[in-house]
Amino acid sequence: MIRPDAREKLSGEAVYGTDLAVERMLYGAFVPSPVPNGVVRRLDLGPARRVPGVVAAVGPDELDRLCPKHDLERPLFPKVAVSYYGQPLAAVAAESPAAARAAVRAVVLEVDAAPPLVDVEELYPAWPEASARGDARTVAHVLARDGDLVEAFARADLVHEETYRTSGVHQVAIEPHACVAEVADGRWSVTTTTQTPFGVREDVSDLLGIPPEKVVVTGTWVGGGFGGKGSSFLEPYALLLAAAAGRPVRLALSYREEFQLGRTTLPMVVRLETAVRDGAITGRRVRLLLDSGASLPGRDFATGYAIAFLLGPYRVGAFEMEGYAIRTNKPPFGPHRAPLAPQCAFALESHTDSLARRLGIDPVEFRLRHVWREGDTTPLGLRVGPFGLAEALERARALRDRWRADGSGSGRGLGVACGFWSTGTGAGGEARLRLGPEGLAIVEGEREIGSGSVVGGLVDVAVRVTGLPPTAVRVVYENTATAPYDTGVFGSRTVGALGQAVAKAAASLVRTLADRLGSRAPVSLEVKGGRVVVVSGRLRRSLEALLTPEERRAGGLVATGKHYGRSGPIDERRVVDGTFYGYQDFTATVALAEVAVDKETGQVSATRVAEFLDVGVALNPALVTAQVEGGVAMGLGTALTEEMLWRDDGRLGNPGLLDYRVPTITEVPPLTVELLEGHKGAGPFGAKGVGEPPIIPVPAAVANALADATGARVTELPLSPERVARALKPL
Amino acid sequence: MARARRGLEVNGHRRSLDGVPDDERLLDTLRGRWRLTGTKEGCRSGGCGACTVLVEGRPTLSCLTLSSEVEGSAVTTIEGIASDAVGRVVRTAFEREGALQCGYCTPGFVLALVGLLKERGARVASETLVEELSGNLCRCTGYVSIRRAAEAAREALG
Ligand code: FES
Numbered sequence: 001m002i003r004p005d006a007r008e009k010l011s012g013e014a015v016y017g018t019d020l021a022v023e024r025m026l027y028g029a030f031v032p033s034p035v036p037n038g039v040v041r042r043l044d045l046g047p048a049r050r051v052p053g054v055v056a057a058v059g060p061d062e063l064d065r066l067c068p069k070h071d072l073e074r075p076l077f078p079k080v081a082v083s084y085y086g087q088p089l090a091a092v093a094a095e096s097p098a099a100a101r102a103a104v105r106a107v108v109l110e111v112d113a114a115p116p117l118v119d120v121e122e123l124y125p126a127w128p129e130a131s132a133r134g135d136a137r138t139v140a141h142v143l144a145r146d147g148d149l150v151e152a153f154a155r156a157d158l159v160h161e162e163t164y165r166t167s168g169v170h171q172v173a174i175e176p177h178a179c180v181a182e183v184a185d186g187r188w189s190v191t192t193t194t195q196t197p198f199g200v201r202e203d204v205s206d207l208l209g210i211p212p213e214k215v216v217v218t219g220t221w222v223g224g225g226f227g228g229k230g231s232s233f234l235e236p237y238a239l240l241l242a243a244a245a246g247r248p249v250r251l252a253l254s255y256r257e258e259f260q261l262g263r264t265t266l267p268m269v270v271r272l273e274t275a276v277r278d279g280a281i282t283g284r285r286v287r288l289l290l291d292s293g294a295s296l297p298g299r300d301f302a303t304g305y306a307i308a309f310l311l312g313p314y315r316v317g318a319f320e321m322e323g324y325a326i327r328t329n330k331p332p333f334g335p336h337r338a339p340l341a342p343q344c345a346f347a348l349e350s351h352t353d354s355l356a357r358r359l360g361i362d363p364v365e366f367r368l369r370h371v372w373r374e375g376d377t378t379p380l381g382l383r384v385g386p387f388g389l390a391e392a393l394e395r396a397r398a399l400r401d402r403w404r405a406d407g408s409g410s411g412r413g414l415g416v417a418c419g420f421w422s423t424g425t426g427a428g429g430e431a432r433l434r435l436g437p438e439g440l441a442i443v444e445g446e447r448e449i450g451s452g453s454v455v456g457g458l459v460d461v462a463v464r465v466t467g468l469p470p471t472a473v474r475v476v477y478e479n480t481a482t483a484p485y486d487t488g489v490f491g492s493r494t495v496g497a498l499g500q501a502v503a504k505a506a507a508s509l510v511r512t513l514a515d516r517l518g519s520r521a522p523v524s525l526e527v528k529g530g531r532v533v534v535v536s537g538r539l540r541r542s543l544e545a546l547l548t549p550e551e552r553r554a555g556g557l558v559a560t561g562k563h564y565g566r567s568g569p570i571d572e573r574r575v576v577d578g579t580f581y582g583y584q585d586f587t588a589t590v591a592l593a594e595v596a597v598d599k600e601t602g603q604v605s606a607t608r609v610a611e612f613l614d615v616g617v618a619l620n621p622a623l624v625t626a627q628v629e630g631g632v633a634m635g636l637g638t639a640l641t642e643e644m645l646w647r648d649d650g651r652l653g654n655p656g657l658l659d660y661r662v663p664t665i666t667e668v669p670p671l672t673v674e675l676l677e678g679h680k681g682a683g684p685f686g687a688k689g690v691g692e693p694p695i696i697p698v699p700a701a702v703a704n705a706l707a708d709a710t711g712a713r714v715t716e717l718p719l720s721p722e723r724v725a726r727a728l729k730p731l
Numbered sequence: 732m733a734r735a736r737r738g739l740e741v742n743g744h745r746r747s748l749d750g751v752p753d754d755e756r757l758l759d760t761l762r763g764r765w766r767l768t769g770t771k772e773g774c775r776s777g778g779c780g781a782c783t784v785l786v787e788g789r790p791t792l793s794c795l796t797l798s799s800e801v802e803g804s805a806v807t808t809i810e811g812i813a814s815d816a817v818g819r820v821v822r823t824a825f826e827r828e829g830a831l832q833c834g835y836c837t838p839g840f841v842l843a844l845v846g847l848l849k850e851r852g853a854r855v856a857s858e859t860l861v862e863e864l865s866g867n868l869c870r871c872t873g874y875v876s877i878r879r880a881a882e883a884a885r886e887a888l889g
């Protein structure tokens with residue numbers, strides 16, 4: 001199969017956000033905060049406006065003036081308090097990038113610096129042994145419990161207690177953020193590289209206080225998203241500049257800014273305490289301390305769902321889970337491929353492994369005794385549907401034993417880890433299909449971000465329902481003014497949720513055609529000589545003959561479909577505080593990693609990796625496999641090299657690819673991918689989302705392989721040579 | 732002041748460098764001035780390889796190259812790859828092996844591979860192929876399909 005977008009991308013014709021240029025376009029730039037924490041005493045944009053070539057400069061006052069109804073709780077520019085280094089305090093637009101840079105330098109800025117909070121543990125020196133307590137820096141607190149944990153701990157043969165730490169990691173989409181905005185005739189238009197055109201429309205509307213119908217968002221090809229392009233970022237700033245300048249404005253981030261301002265995964269600390277009796281888990285307490293950067297109270301989305309990953313896809317008996325999200329002087333926390341799940345899985349699956357080893361039980365066998373199976377109930381009271389975790393574990397065990405037997409040699413180790421994910425995110429969408437004499441168009445607002453879920457997945461769904469060949473189905477992109485609403489490409493939901501809408505629309509097309517053909521049996525569509533033919537048994541008619549004159553004029557028969565999923569009802573009796581999420585439609589993933597360890601330097605390298613993914617049904621095995629390959633590679637980066645290094649002064653010490661190291665082609669070892677079908681999900685034809693799950697178990701599998709090779713348990717990500725060498729040093 | 736220059740031959744067409752400042756990067760000349768946006772802008776500091784083009788047949792990071800430095804040279808970008816025999820082979824291999832997702836790294840990989848295969852020929856060892864592509868980052872594919880495409884292109888030329 002050739003990807004439908006391959007030709008355009010291989011010819012250089014595909015236009016991404018960074019490629020946009022229009023007549024009379026100006027270049028925007030941010031005026032960054034020189035400190036991570038402090039108070040703005042003076043901001044004078046006058047000198048910047050006098051720099052030759054500068055057309056507009058905007059700060060808090062211009063925001064008030066141009067957008068009087070803007071969101072006061074989340075102003076684009078802080079009036080007084082600065083929250084992180086590099087935070088935009090104002091912005092300029094000029095005839096050239098050089099003039100914009102000169103204007104930024106000319107701004108008169110006086111800021112009183114205050115000491116930044118960089119490390120969450122500084123705030124709670126006694127944590128995690130003593131509970132944290134909420135204060136002004138707490139943006140979220142969650143607490144849930146069930147069963148008699150005191151009793152479970154008192155009667156345990158063994159209580160296994162560990163603390164794990166993980167670092168900030170960046171999405172590193174190769175394409176930086178970029179957009180071009182224009183405000184004219186009361187229309188606020190922005191063309192941008194985004195996973196969520198409608199999400200950007202909503203954000204812009206809220207942040208600037210402009211009615212949504214006046215905001216028009218057009219997507220471009222997206223050069224990698226991974227969550228980093230999942231909500232508005234540059235767009236409202238570019239629009240404000242365009243409104244002030246009366247001309248189109250391009251705003252783009254440099255890589256340095258990508259790193260410094262990136263809304264991404266931030267560090268966390270996890271405490272796990274597990275009680276065991278007669279070889280079975282009888283109780284677990286987990287505590288999570290999450291750095292949420294400059295997130296605002298009530299806007300933390302992560303804590304309540306991340307913490308559930310720490311109980312795992314396991315039956316744990318009595319439990320208590322408590323989490324805090326703490327406001328620090330970093331950019332706000334943001335989503336990044338399966339947000340926090342790889343980090344939580346690292347903690348939990350390392351813990352599970354070390355517990356099994358302590359008990360003298362095979363770690364896979366120990367997991368199999370506890371994993372959820374279909375029909376089980378999760379700690380928050382949700383029912384587990386078809387779930388392939390046990391099967392994936394069995395397969396991983398078999399392959400592990402084969403790899404072990406083929407004598408991988410000294411210094412090598414093998415590790416297994418589980419991950420799980422929910423793809424029934426509840427985020428809905430609508431589809432519009434237009435069937436013309438030459439083929440079917442799927443009309444969409446959101447663009448393909450690379451995974452293939454739009455150009456491949458949605459097409460596959462339409463193909464399965466209609467019988468058309470893939471070459472007769474194409475995706476047509478429109479802007480948010482005319483495209484059907486959808487929440488966007490994120491959360492591994494595109495095929496699962498929007499795909500359902502496409503399936504419903506396609507089914508309604510097929511029904512309409514059956515009626516018109518006068519057939520009681522279902523019809524299917526074929527293409528003969530470039531024309532669509534409607535077929536039912538021996539009945540065959542050209543589509544053209546079945547269209548009304550109006551439909552012929554409009555380019556075809558149109559059908560729409562909607563799918564608004566629901567998240568499951570959680571058992572609120574178990575919730576003491578905060579918001580938890582009703583996961584459902586679980587998907588499972590298991591990774592097996594083999595590593596080689598240089599005991600002198602502490603250097604760990606993955607020598608082969610296998611992943612087993614519960615996909616429900618693989619609508620397009622090639623695209624699904626490609627998601628696994630990409631997710632595993634990204635997971636190896638999280639495991640071994642990727643780490644954002646904030647210095648005590650609140651600045652990022654490694655804002656570039658030379659010091660923030662993502663895997664290169666030489667660092668990704670041979671991969672084995674097995675797709676497990678049969679545990680059907682809630683998506684079309686039983687498909688489950690596949691974009692995010694593959695990354696989840698990888699760091700943990702590598703850590704477990706490292707422990708297998710050396711006996712040393714490294715409790716902090718990434719497993720850098722220094723940390724590994726330290727763990728290997730004889731005490 | 733920019734002086735009169737010999738210009739560049741881009742994808743077989745002569746392009747003037749008159750008025751191009753001495754310190755303008757080839758990446759910006761190609762993309763900004765000539766709107767050849769198939770060459771991708773990533774890190775602008777030599778770390779990602781997205782901006783790779785061929786200068787006199789050699790893979791070159793256009794973000795670290797000044798246009799003035801290479802005046803008089805032949806430059807090949809992704810837009811010109813279809814008129815090159817090796818380029819067509821590589822492009823077909825990428826298509827068939829599905830060696831792209833978002834596609835942002837793709838022009839850089841294609842140019843790097845074309846340059847390598849032209850220089851080393853079809854007998855280049857797999858390890859060399861991989862080693863030579865290690866300056867190009869891809870965040871989507873995990874490189875599995877890119878490796879396959881590189882090997883398929885090499886076989887097709889053999
Ligand atoms: S843009 Fe040239 S190497 Fe990244």
Ligand code: FES
Binds near residue numbers: 223830869870
């Ligand atoms: S295909 Fe997206 S970075 Fe390579």
